[in-house]
Amino acid sequence: MQLTSFKYKTRKGPDYRHGEQMSFLDIKETFGIGSIRVGKWVNAEEKDLAANLIFDSLADLAYILALPPEAIGLRGNLNLAFGTGGRQGVQAHYAPNQRELALAKNAGAGALAHEFWHAFDHYIAEKAFAIGDRSGPQRSILFASDCWLKNLDHYPHPLNQRLLRIFDATLLINNGQDMHDYVLRSVKADKATGSNYFSQPTEMMARAFEAVVESCSGIENPYLVSGTTKPDSIAVYPDIGHRDVIHAALQAYFHPLGAALSR
Known part of the structure; x- marks a missing residue:
């Protein structure tokens, strides 16, 4: 466009x-x-x-x-x-x-x-997880979503617990016992396209985030986000009910973070 x-x-x-x-x-x-x-x-x-x-x-x-x-x-x-x-x-x-x-x-x-x-996922990784200072060039890029998947140690802090709940709400179901259907659909999309993209944790999280921004914010801004509800692409995004769950987890993390930063 x-x-x-x-x-x-x-x-x-x-x-x-x-x-x-x-x-x-x-x-x-x-x-x-x-x-x-x-x-x-x-x-x-x-x-x-x-x-x-x-x-x-x-x-x-x-x-x-x-x-x-x-x-x-x-x-x-x-x-x-x-x-x-x-x-x-x-x-x-x-x-x-x-x-x-x-x-x-x-x-x-x-x-x-x-x-x-993606930028936030990258930035917050070393703040939330015990992976050391990664401010310089890196051969192996670690995102917080990768750290969550690998079950790496996280720093004890109430906000970090809320961050983990965002990943849980997006990618797991049944109290964390099973993969969410969103994950299964992402894996299926990779198999159909012969790729290793849709099911990467940081990509699933980025699609979930943009889907929530488009569907749950009350703001319509096609420059910020568009296309997450189109019939031909919705299969690789969380469904509407799932977006509400993710939205609640995002609010539970970012709202107290914003309040702390505004003091």
Whole structure:
């Protein structure tokens, strides 16, 4: 989808900008982003439009998660790239070694929530689990969802217990005794496509997160997330009832985190 088509799309949610034009510097300062790169082929009109779209989307995430806006940048550990080239045919991606969330200029729409979860999943791993300092380049990338699957030791803290419950609510059922049908459907999707993608823990969690953002937040923002309820793709997302359960677990974690950060 062309970026300029978003001039005519309607977002339904709180008005954070009150009609003001945002810049990428505003994004960096408001959300505590580490660094921002903008591609040289992004013209002035596209840059202005993208800045507004990304600002609103990150503000929506802060609102949905009840976090202070500056927390979205993960204490300056999250970097952002827009229209810098990236991987051909990919809407967006998160590069762990650079801790960079990259959005394609014309194909990045709808992927921001998904990629934000990857960034958070990566960032929180060393904060919640006893895996040591992993701030430098890493041969083996560990996400919190990987640590959960491997049953690695976690640091004793009430918030970490709530984080574990997010994974439990998303991937397990029957008091943690069985894999959720969502996991089984993800495995089935991998078998059907001959891939090892849909059933990776961090991918299942990212899809669950974006599905909750689209279905349970009361906000409609197609730049932040889209497509999780389409009939041809819903099989690889949690069903509506499951989204409500995951939403409750996310709220139980992020709301007290936001309250603590706002003190």
